[in-house]
Amino acid sequence: MLNQLQYGDVLVSAKDASQHLIASAKPLHGFIQVVCERTGSSQFHLYEQLKRDIATGLYRIKRKGSPKHSPLQQGDAQLDATQSRALSLCNQIKQYMHKYGVSERRAYQALTESHEGRPSVTLSTVYRYMQRLRHGLPPLRGAKNKGPRSRIQLEDRTLVCQLACQYYLEPSSRYSTSAFVKHVNEALRAPREGVSEERRKQLATSLSRKAILGIIRRNITRTEDKERMQPELRQAAFSIATKKIRVSGPLMRVEQDALHLPFQVATPDGISSNVYVVHCIDAYSGVVLGWSLSIGTPDVQATLRCLEKALFPKREILGEYGISTPNDYFGTPAEIVFDNGPENHGVRIQALSRLGISVTHCKARQAQQKPYIERLNRSLKEALETLPGSTRFNRKDGKRVPKEGPIGIEELEAWLVKWYYQAWLHTPLERHKRSIFSAAPKGGETPAEVWSHAQDTGVPIPLSPSPNQWRLAYYERSQRMLARTTGITMNGFSFRGPNLKELYSIFGTNEVTVLSNPDDFRHVYVLGDDEALYLLQNSDTDETTPALSFRQARELLAQTSTKQEHPEKRAFNEQLFQHNSSQPISNPPLKGKSKSIRISSKETAAKNKLSAAIARTNEPLPKAAGLTASTCSSKLDVSKRPTGLSVKPRRS
Structure with a gap:
């Protein structure tokens, strides 16, 4: 109107x-x-x-006075018919008034007499219709704008709102809805200041659940369930997918997630139910690009191992599981979407931008921002829940104790890879079926068909980086001095090798850029010109050394050096300490010019040799061959000078 x-x-x-x-x-x-x-x-x-x-x-x-629910919103056919009759009557009255110049009353009476019957509406109703039309409002407001007047007064509604904020609308409230309704009715019937006995008798009949929730929704909030939920769970429970994600080609968007597998797994170190798989999926085709199993909570290393499989060819890896695929699915993603887990943060994750990869972290507990990997997670659990060791029961994880025993970790990984590239790869997806309504259909229903169609039609697929480029992005950088004998020293380990001589001829004893993998202490790389990398091996490792991280290697080294000190060594150290403590600390002042340390040491050595010779004067001679016992027992007479021995006179 x-x-x-x-x-x-x-x-x-x-x-x-x-x-x-x-x-x-x-x-x-x-x-x-x-x-x-x-x-x-x-x-x-x-x-x-x-x-x-x-x-x-x-x-x-x-406009002021407009109904809260307009006739367009209500969509009531009966209201439309009644509205049409009211507008027709008002138009007839207007035309009669303009034609004969009479009032609304005379026009109404004339039209009533011409119809020769009882009018369908009264004169007062016509007045209301005409007044609403003059203000630009519809004659009829509709049933949705009506409603019974609430028998709850203002002070009662205020009390309900106060009780709701205090007991009901709080996280993990101990009051259920029925218990809260009972509590409200008891509070309304209880004696209160300013409430008469007559009013309390009117409230003797309990308010319904609908009435109390209606007060809460009209005055406080329309989502009481959200207020009663834990804050960290609200965003996930009430997140809304507002738009559809559309991707232009393969590897333009890759989604990666860590999924807890509901299995008891037998590992070489024991049985564990804390098993995760980190996998990533191409959002355009639905092809799984990489995976990585982790016993325990995944870390950055598991995330990068999964991404490494997505970047480089894996036909040989799939061949070990007896899998042959029509294509080798790999390349550099233009964008990779992570969640906010700790395994997806850090300097090494941000360094992926060096490869031209845009790193995106979706908001916490908003799964609709990476829907394709979430769809893969659900299908994976449903497909493998019948394997031995599964703890899944009635589509819920951890509700079953596997009587058949745990499954081996290698067997579980084999089933995972086979499902990726033998089942899921050839599964028709609903979103691919509905792509026929777009201007550029994807040309298939399964992930394998969509990827092949993209290759056949010339859709560009990004290339992989070189191994050196991947190491430049994957490894951590630091500045270290290059030594001629020890090579590179890092975290208490020395790195040398055949390339040390060439590095010394190029850089000399200067600082160089060292690339190290925190998860492998066996080798490092030295960065040269044109992205050249020179390998240096840890001098403490060989071919049999496991790929320990630097942290694990230091902990292992610390465990081997925890042997207790020998008692005799401890006693010697205590005696040495007591002896040193008993000696005076102050030195006597020097008189005159002192001799040098070298001259003093030389004189002391000469005196020491002479003293040793005098000390050996009375030592018995050793027995010689061919001498008799009597000869050996005779004493030497030193008073007689041997013949032929001349002695020079002593200098005065």
Whole structure:
């Protein structure tokens, strides 16, 4: 009924929701006065242009007295018929008034007499119809705008709202809905200040659940379940998928996720039920590009191992499981979507941008932002839930104790890979079937057909990086000194090898850029020119050394050096400490010019040799061959000088 603009109408902008008040209903020289409620400024707009803006939806008219639920919203056929009769009657009265110049009453009486019967509506009803039409409102408002008056007064509604905020609308409330309804009725019947006994008798009949929830929804919130939920679960439970994700080609968008597998798994170190698989899927075709099994919570290493399978060819890996595929699915993703798990954060994940990969983290607990990998997770669990060791029961994980025993970790991985490339790869997907309605259909129903169609039609598929480029993005960088004897020293380990001589000739004893994998302490790389990498081996490792991380290697080294100190060594150290503590600390002052340490040491050595010779004077001679016992027992007479021995006179 908004046929004309009226004074007091509000124009609501569709762009910024700003409101503009109509200050003059009639155009003046083709212009109409409008007041902006935000700034209070008055402006004149061209009336014809304003009509076009309203017709194109730039402005929406908000009129005082308009029904909350318009006839267009209700869609009631009976209301439409009654509305049509009311409008027809009002138009006949208007025409009669203009033709004969009479009032509404005389026109109503004349039309009633001409019909020769009882009027369908009374005169007062006609007055209301005509008044609403003059204000630009529909004659009838409809049944949705009616309703019984609430028998709950303002103070009672206030009490219900207070109790709801205190007991019901809180996370993990101990009150269920039925218990809260009972509590509210008891509180309304209890003696209260300012409430008469007569009013309390009126509330003797309990309020219904619908009435109490209606008060909460009209005055506090329409989503009481959201308020009663834990804050960390609200976003996932009430997240809404607002738009469909569309991808232009293979590897333009890759989604990766860590999925807990509901299995008891036998590993070389024992049985575990904490098993995860990190896998990624191409959003365009649905092909699984990579996977990585992890015992325990996945880390960054598991994420990068999965991505490494997606980047490089894996036909040989699939051949080990007896799988042959029509294509080898690999390449560099343009965008990879992670969740907010700890395995998807850090410097090594952000370094993927060096390969031209856009890293995106979806919001926490909003699975609709990566729907394709979530669809894969559900299908994977449903397909493998019959394997031995499964803890899945009635589509719920962890509800079953496997009586048949655990499954081997290698057997579980084999079934995973076979399902990826023998079952899922050839499964028709509903979204591929519905692609026929788009301008460029994907050319198949299964992931394998869509990928093959993209290759046959010349859709560009990104290439893989070189192994050195992957190491430059995957490994951590640090600056280390290059030594001629020890090579590169990092985290207490020395790295040498055949390339050390060439590196020394290129860089000398200077700082170099070292690339190290935190998850493998057996080797490092030195970065040269043109992305050249020189391998250096850990001098403490050989071909039999496992690929330990630097942290594991340091912990293992610390465990081997925890042997207790020998008691005798401990006693010696204590004696040495006591001896050193008993010696005076201060030194006597030096008199005159002291001799050098070298001269003093030389003189001390000469005196020591002479003292040792004097000390050996009375030592018995060793027995020699051919001498008799009597000869050996005779003493040497030193008073007689041997013949032929001359002694030089002593210098005075």
